Structure formats: structure tokens, C-alpha cells
Amino acid sequence: MANLNIDSVKARTFDAIVIGSGMSGGWAAKELTDKGLKTLVVERGPNVQHNKDYPTTNLRPWEFAHGGKVPTDVQAANPIASRCYVFKEDAMHFVVKDGEHPYVQEKPFDWIRGYQVGGKSLLWARQTQRWSAFDFEGPARDGFAVDWPIRYADLAPWYSHVEKFAGISGHRDGLAELPDGEFLPAYPLNAVEDHFRQQLQKSHPGRHVISARCAHLSKPQPIHYEQGRVQCQNRVLCQRGCPFGGYFSSNSSTIPWALKSGHLTLAPNLVVQTILFDEQQGRATGIRVVDAHTKATTEYYAPILFVNAGALNTNLLLLNSTSHRFPAGLGNDSGMLGKFVAFHNYSAKMNAEYEGLQNFTTDGRSPAGGGYLPRFRNVFKQETDFLRGYATSFGASRGSVQPGHGLGASLKQQLERPALGPWKISAGMMGETIPKETNYVRLDPARKDEWGMPLLSVSVAYDDNDAKMKQDFFEQFTDMFTQAGFTNIEARDTGQAPGLDIHEMGGVRMGRDPKTSLLNQWNQLHACPNVYVTDGACMTSTSTQNPSLTYMALTARAVDHAVGELKKQNL
Amino acid sequence: MNRRLAVKNLSLLVGAATLLPACLSQTKSDQAATVSLKHVAVSAPEEQLLAEVCETLIPKTDTPGAKDLGLHRYVLKMLDDCTPAKEQQLFLAGLRQLEETCQQQMGQAFGEGTAPQRLALLQRIDQQPQQFSKEVVGFYRSARQLTIDGYTGSKYFMTKQVVYELVPGRYNGYFPVSNLRVAKPSHGQS
Structure with a gap:
């Protein structure tokens, strides 16, 4: 016993x-x-x-x-x-x-x-x-x-260590406020995202739109094949689990790797x-x-x-x-x-439309989801009446227009050969609390x-600093969007509780x-x-x-x- | 009885159950719809009326129509499972009022009208909603949207019309519109 x-x-x-x-x-x-x-x-x-x-x-x-x-x-x-x-x-x-x-x-x-x-x-x-x-x-x-x-x-070499294994796509943008890493090729900005990047360089020097850096295998390396993962196929159905292992998850990467060790x-x-x-x-x-x-x-x-x-x-x-x-x-x-x-x-979002670049749309799907604006508020010194700042996710896309009225054979025709809609732009605040x-x-x-x-x-709960920062986000993006020629600019407070940011x-x-x-x-x-x-x-x-x-x-x-x-x- | 035989018999039963309603040419008002519904009660004649409405919205042309694709069953499924209770009630009340409206406007039941007559009636609801009750308009709008969703989300539509790609394997952020064969619900993102 x-x-x-x-x-x-x-x-x-x-x-x-x-x-x-x-x-x-x-x-x-x-x-x-x-x-x-x-x-x-x-x-x-x-x-x-x-x-x-x-x-x-x-x-x-x-x-x-x-x-x-x-x-x-x-x-x-x-x-x-x-x-x-x-x-x-x-x-x-x-x-x-x-x-x-x-x-x-x-x-x-x-x-x-x-x-x-x-x-x-x-x-x-x-x-x-x-x-x-x-x-x-x-x-x-x-x-x-x-x-x-x-x-x-202290952490920089460990960022490199995990990036090489996980597979991170991104540009080397050379920004002190968002250090470069060990990158696979970035997913490109689309026509309107790129337009905003260029406009911002003129209207707001020091603010940058970069390709969002993401854990997708844009160009897998031997270490990724060794994990049984292959190139991301732009499905953008990641939340279901990816049969290609195109994005990094414990399930596709670290856990099977550790199991293989015995x-x-x-x-x-x-x-x-x-x-x-x-x-x-x-x-x-x-x-x-x-x-x-x-x-x-x-x-x-x-x-x-x-x-x-x-x-x-x-x-x-x-x-x-x-x-x-x-x-x-x-x-x-x-x-x-x-x-x-x-x-x-x-809890803060911006939406807008753009009437320019009508000759372009996009084809396929972007795993990166578009662009990213690193924090530009209070980075090098304190400059506002709130502490810290926000990064921003930024994306533009076009879709087909759904006919609001009508029925019968004409409706069917409109659905089968839909008109291409305007460029729709969205931005989401990611505020430090x-x-x-x-x-x-x-x-x-x-x-x-x-x-x-x-x-x-x-x-x-949120506090006053969060409220002030949100107000600043709305003001800054209204200004930046206006100067980029965007229209129908809308600021939207989602009213969501903390936690939903996950x-x-x-x-x-x-x-x-x-x-x-x-x-x-x-x-x-x-x-x-x-x-x-x-x-x-x-x-x-x-x-x-x-x-x-x-x-x-x-x-x-x-x-x-x-x-x-x-x-x-x-x- | 061994397990394999039991499964075989079971599938025969299921097969019979799905065939059964289609065998009956006459439908009675106390008969339930062919779709099994959890939250809403729709009789067989109401289901038939809805099928005619859906066919009027998305008619058979040189391509399949609502009846060919069974779109009214999708409408009922989504009404039953994915529609808030208030909207469900408005839909059902409107569906039931529609026959009355038909009698007034066409002098006959919706199902007895010709295709152009049915189209004309629904077009009036579409264009001049103020002339109809809020139930009829509510029903029409929900039925129209759900039928559109059912059509554009059907296997037929997504394989033959605006083709859905499970595995695009590419992204081009500067794609010339002139090269676009068909506009998709969403370009660039999921």
C-alpha cells in the first residue's frame, strides 16, 4: 500500500x-x-x-x-x-x-x-x-x-524569440514608439488606407498609418513548416480554427510542438x-x-x-x-x-466614407484587417489634460449595395449584378487605462x-481620464478624416462596459x-x-x-x- | 434488431416524414406547416401563402426562383429562431391580414391571383406603405429582407451568381474596378 x-x-x-x-x-x-x-x-x-x-x-x-x-x-x-x-x-x-x-x-x-x-x-x-x-x-x-x-x-530579445516562432507579419516602419520586430512580409494597405497614410504625413506629421502587424504566416519559414503550419490562405475565418495553421494559436503551434517533444x-x-x-x-x-x-x-x-x-x-x-x-x-x-x-x-469608433479612388476596390481578404495608428498622444512628453493615449485600428473596404426597395425580376437582377458601394472607413480607439x-x-x-x-x-469602471481621452480621439479623428477628404464622418460612443475589449x-x-x-x-x-x-x-x-x-x-x-x-x- | 438495421429503418422513417407533406395536394387550415417551428405557429395554408409571396419577391426567371430554392422555409426558420418576439408577432399578424387585403384590393385570395396581380399588390405595399396597415407593411418588409437573405445566402446563389470563396489565397488592395466581374457583399475583410 x-x-x-x-x-x-x-x-x-x-x-x-x-x-x-x-x-x-x-x-x-x-x-x-x-x-x-x-x-x-x-x-x-x-x-x-x-x-x-x-x-x-x-x-x-x-x-x-x-x-x-x-x-x-x-x-x-x-x-x-x-x-x-x-x-x-x-x-x-x-x-x-x-x-x-x-x-x-x-x-x-x-x-x-x-x-x-x-x-x-x-x-x-x-x-x-x-x-x-x-x-x-x-x-x-x-x-x-x-x-x-x-x-x-530586457524584453526585446524575447520579443524576437517568440516572433520568429509564432510568425508575425509587418513592415519595419522604424518608429521609436512601436519598435520593429522579426517580421514576415506585411499585408499591404489598400488604396484608401494608403491614401490616409499619405494625407496624414502632410496634415499631421509624426502620426503614422502602418500595416497592422499580425500573427499570420504571410511567408512561412522552415520553423513554421516544422510546426505543421503553412501559408495563411486569406480565409479570415480564423475564429473557427485554421486548417492551415495560418495564424498563431496554442492549438496549431505551441501545444502540438510541446507534445512532440515527449x-x-x-x-x-x-x-x-x-x-x-x-x-x-x-x-x-x-x-x-x-x-x-x-x-x-x-x-x-x-x-x-x-x-x-x-x-x-x-x-x-x-x-x-x-x-x-x-x-x-x-x-x-x-x-x-x-x-x-x-x-x-x-468604446469609441469612427465611421466615414470616401468618394475618391472610385477606380479601385480590393480583391481577396486581408488577414491584417487593414492599418494601425500607433499612439501619437503624450508619447515623447505630456501634452494633453489626460494621461497616456490611444492606438487606433483603421480600415477601409467596399461592398455591394443592397437595394432598399423593389421586388420581382428587377430585384433579382440587382442582387445578381449588384452595384459596388462607396469606400467605407472605420477606426477604433484602443485607449490605455x-x-x-x-x-x-x-x-x-x-x-x-x-x-x-x-x-x-x-x-x-471607466474614469475621467478615459472620458477625456475618448473626447480627444473623436476630435482628432474628425480633424484627420476631414483633412483626408473623407465624408459622412460619424463619431460613435459604443457605450460598452469594460471587459468587452477582452x-x-x-x-x-x-x-x-x-x-x-x-x-x-x-x-x-x-x-x-x-x-x-x-x-x-x-x-x-x-x-x-x-x-x-x-x-x-x-x-x-x-x-x-x-x-x-x-x-x-x-x- | 441489430444496430445497423435499426439505423436503416430510422432513416426510412425520416425519409417518409419529409416526403409526406409534399404528397398531400390539399392543405387544411388546421394542418401545421411542413417546417418544424419552435416559437411560432404557422398553418399549412399560411405557409403556402408565404411561399407565393416569396415567389413573387424572387420569381423564377431564366434562373431559379423562391419555390425552386425553398426560400419560404428559410424565411420561416429565421422567423422562428432568429427574430425578436415583437417582430415575429408583427410578421404573423401581417401575414394573416394579407389575405384580407387581397380580397379588398384584388377581389380574390393571393394564391388565386395571377403573377402580375400579385406583383402589383406587393409593389403597392413596397411603394406606398402608408396605404396599408402597419402589420401588412411589417410583414412585407421582414419577408422581403429574409427572402433576399435566403436567396443571396443560398448554395445556388453563392456558387452560380456571386461566388463565395472559402479559400481566397490572395489579397490585392489596389484592385481595378474595371477588372471586377461582380461586386461582393464585402471586399477586403471577412
Whole structure:
């Protein structure tokens, strides 16, 4: 019996445990197994195997029961998920339904989740820009949050490392505010996007329209073929899962790569309840999990743990990992755990039309989605009455015109040979928000879910800085669009709640001082250094760039550190 | 009974069920529609009326029409599953009022009118909505839009007219309009 127990414990002991298999968890798995560590990845949702589990990937529009639309009863049952742009008939099976995983909204917050192997990396918008020196220096310069314990130079080689493997398309634009990376060829701007780029150079020097940088294989390299991925075929149906592996996801890239090494054990359908802390050893020793279906609990052990559960769920897990040493949550000596949550303000949009360049349209589809304007406000110095600024997604497209009236044979003819409509232009603000103690998550004191986890209670809201920044976005883009000759310019406040940007960050922030932060410069918990947090929870500030690329780079860097420390027997 | 035989018998039953309504030339008002609906109740004659309306909107010409493509079944499916309750009620009320409107304007049932008569009636609703009840106009507009969606989203349309490409494999941001064979619902993006 004793032997059996020893064997059982041995079978449940690994060199490293990774909690979560999404964007950053997949990277942790890849890097750890590349370095030869026997690694367990636990994922709360079901497995989604590349190609095998993409049920809608090759469906034609007419093969969907509702032409791609979400039935009204599904919408009514899922008001939160329904607000997410990927919650359509082709991909809604990859989005968490409201009723399955409830949470508490102290203030309106749309929490969009993907509980499956690959997490939201299956569904993301694939925009990948590096942070710049100005972004890491931001909090210290502008006096908010706490100083980042790292600078751009610390992360630059790790950006290169992950870019080469993931495959990032982009131009080398030579901008200090948006450093260049290891790029595959960029997807080009179209006629009107390019027109705006040129006009802006004249009307607003210092503001740039560049090809959006994205995680698509425009020209695959041997390292991508080695992953089983081939050139992006411009389907732009990414949210279904891509049979070509044309865009980067854990499912198409890091997870199968790690499996191929023979060092990865992938364990789906396991919900982590707590990280085990050994009071004698003064270190984390493993995790207790509950089987999502049978509800049976098991423990797994490893000398190092990577927490990559997705920003808010990482907060939830650490808050729930209490011990005599850490009564308020693992590593939470400072009382800061769960606080200083921030996000990106996506609530401002601009629309316009352009009557020029009528001789051109586009053909095929652009995986990049068009252009990108790096932040131009308060970059080099403070120049407005609000802090920080916004990046902007920018795109132009033409479509056919639908006849508003008429019927019969003439209608049919119009539908079969439709007129080409005007150029339509859209821009979306991606605003940096300031992390504040009053924007927090905590455990609901009473309610638990069916896996025994306390419900997460979210209290996150916009502030005055966000309102001022939004006003500036509207004014600046009205001016820039007007000077570019665009017409029917409309500013639109979407009124959406925080969360729908799906860029929630923080709560377990990095910092120099254990009194005001949870993680050190290597993403280790100050007070429990064999636990690393490298998903969105670690972010000290948000900047304006889509965050995934930075999570990937931070993860690879942290794994390198962890394995180095293990070898030196420091962990 | 072994499993394979059971499955075979089951598929025979399903086959019979789908054939059955088409075998009946007479439809009765207490008979349900051939499409199985969860939220709205549509009788067989109402379904037939809708089929005639759809055919008037998208008639058979040298290319297939609404009946050939079964567009009224798509309209009912979308009405049932993807239309808010208020709009559903307006649609059904308008559909039921349409016969009355026909009697007044054409002196006969919609189904008994000639194709030009039906077209003329719907054209009046299209052009002069103020002369009709809000239910009839609401029905017409929803039916028209759903029929258009059904037509332009049909396999026929997307393979023979404005061809849908699952795998374009290209992007050109400066494509000359003069080279364009047919305008698509959306160029450049998904």
C-alpha cells in the first residue's frame, strides 16, 4: 500500500506545472519542454486538437442552420457572450456561455472567456505589436501605478524569440514608439488606407498609418513548416480554427510542438482549486484539481509552477490559494492581490466614407484587417489634460449595395449584378487605462460554483481620464478624416462596459517593491518565488498595444529564468 | 434488431416524414406547416401563402426562383429562431391580414391571383406603405429582407451568381474596378 502511494505520488509529480493552455500557457509549455522539463499542463476546459476539433472550419455560409446568425433564445440566455464579436454561429461553441460560469458584476463588466485547450488564442484578433521604451517607462514618468521592474531592452530579445516562432507579419516602419520586430512580409494597405497614410504625413506629421502587424504566416519559414503550419490562405475565418495553421494559436503551434517533444502531459477538464503551499518548506509544492465532470479531486506536484489561467482567473486562483502563511491569498503580503486591474478602452469608433479612388476596390481578404495608428498622444512628453493615449485600428473596404426597395425580376437582377458601394472607413480607439486600487476583483464571500470555486466579483469602471481621452480621439479623428477628404464622418460612443475589449490585465502586478506589487522582474511571486505568473494578470500598466505578444515574450523570458534557477538549485 | 438495421429503418422513417407533406395536394387550415417551428405557429395554408409571396419577391426567371430554392422555409426558420418576439408577432399578424387585403384590393385570395396581380399588390405595399396597415407593411418588409437573405445566402446563389470563396489565397488592395466581374457583399475583410 505504502509503495502504491509512493508510486502514485511519483506519477503525479512533474518538473513543472502550467495552469492554463491559452496564449501564455501554451508558450510556457513549449519553452519548458524545449528545455527538457517533464511538464504538466492543466486546462479547465475540453481538449481542442488542431484540425480535429474545428467543427465549423470548412463550412460554407449556406451550410449553417441560421446563415451565421445566433438564434434569439441563445442570445437571450447569453447577453454577455452575445456582445462579443466572435459569438456567431461559426464560433460560439468556443465562447463560455453566461449561465455555465457565473461571476458577480459589482459594476458592469463583460467577461469574455474561452474555456478549452488553446483558450482565447483560438479566437483572438491576432494583432501583435511590441511595446516600446515609452510604454515601460510610462508609470514612472507619469506617476501612476508603480514602476515596471523591467525596460524594453530586457524584453526585446524575447520579443524576437517568440516572433520568429509564432510568425508575425509587418513592415519595419522604424518608429521609436512601436519598435520593429522579426517580421514576415506585411499585408499591404489598400488604396484608401494608403491614401490616409499619405494625407496624414502632410496634415499631421509624426502620426503614422502602418500595416497592422499580425500573427499570420504571410511567408512561412522552415520553423513554421516544422510546426505543421503553412501559408495563411486569406480565409479570415480564423475564429473557427485554421486548417492551415495560418495564424498563431496554442492549438496549431505551441501545444502540438510541446507534445512532440515527449515531455508534455496535457490534462484537459481539470479545474485548479488551489495552489498547495508547504508551510515547512516555505514554498508552493503543487496544485489541487477537481475533475470538471466527475468532480473528483487530485493533487499534482512540481518544483515550479506557471500560472497562466487568464488574467482574472489567475487572480481568482491566487486569492483562493490560502494557507497559514498566506491567509489572504498566495503571495499576498502586500494586500495588493486583485487590485489595480486595468483594460483597454474600446468604446469609441469612427465611421466615414470616401468618394475618391472610385477606380479601385480590393480583391481577396486581408488577414491584417487593414492599418494601425500607433499612439501619437503624450508619447515623447505630456501634452494633453489626460494621461497616456490611444492606438487606433483603421480600415477601409467596399461592398455591394443592397437595394432598399423593389421586388420581382428587377430585384433579382440587382442582387445578381449588384452595384459596388462607396469606400467605407472605420477606426477604433484602443485607449490605455490607468490602473487604480478602486478597480479590483475579489472573491464573493458566499457563493461558489459547482467546482467549489468562489465566484469572482468584479468591480472595474471607466474614469475621467478615459472620458477625456475618448473626447480627444473623436476630435482628432474628425480633424484627420476631414483633412483626408473623407465624408459622412460619424463619431460613435459604443457605450460598452469594460471587459468587452477582452484585454483585462493586472491584479498580480510586477514591481520592484514587495510592499506595492506581487511579482518581481522575473514574474516570480516576491513571497513565493517558485510560482511564476506570466499572463495578463502580471501587467503593471496596459499601454495601448494588443497585449498577447508581450505575454508570450514575458513567458519565454520567465521560463528561461526559472530553468536557470532550477539548475542553480535556487528554486 | 441489430444496430445497423435499426439505423436503416430510422432513416426510412425520416425519409417518409419529409416526403409526406409534399404528397398531400390539399392543405387544411388546421394542418401545421411542413417546417418544424419552435416559437411560432404557422398553418399549412399560411405557409403556402408565404411561399407565393416569396415567389413573387424572387420569381423564377431564366434562373431559379423562391419555390425552386425553398426560400419560404428559410424565411420561416429565421422567423422562428432568429427574430425578436415583437417582430415575429408583427410578421404573423401581417401575414394573416394579407389575405384580407387581397380580397379588398384584388377581389380574390393571393394564391388565386395571377403573377402580375400579385406583383402589383406587393409593389403597392413596397411603394406606398402608408396605404396599408402597419402589420401588412411589417410583414412585407421582414419577408422581403429574409427572402433576399435566403436567396443571396443560398448554395445556388453563392456558387452560380456571386461566388463565395472559402479559400481566397490572395489579397490585392489596389484592385481595378474595371477588372471586377461582380461586386461582393464585402471586399477586403471577412
